[in-house]
Amino acid sequence: MTGRRRRLWRWVVAVWLVLVAVAGGVTLWLRDASAPPGPYRWENATSPALPPECTPPAPGEDALCFVRSR
Numbered sequence: 001m002t003g004r005r006r007r008l009w010r011w012v013v014a015v016w017l018v019l020v021a022v023a024g025g026v027t028l029w030l031r032d033a034s035a036p037p038g039p040y041r042w043e044n045a046t047s048p049a050l051p052p053e054c055t056p057p058a059p060g061e062d063a064l065c066f067v068r069s070r
Contacts, residue, residue, distance in 0.1 A: 054065035
């Protein structure tokens, strides 16, 4: 039974690899090659301003603020 289980496992892995390869090929085939690539630019990762309900923590303290909006 060990050989049978090993053979089944190899088939499962082989089918998975074929599916991954086919899906990658289909993805490359279906993408719009005539469209220019998207804009690439540097964006600064600045923190948004704190809502008025949240006060900045004192130095050395941690704070957590939940703001619910509709």
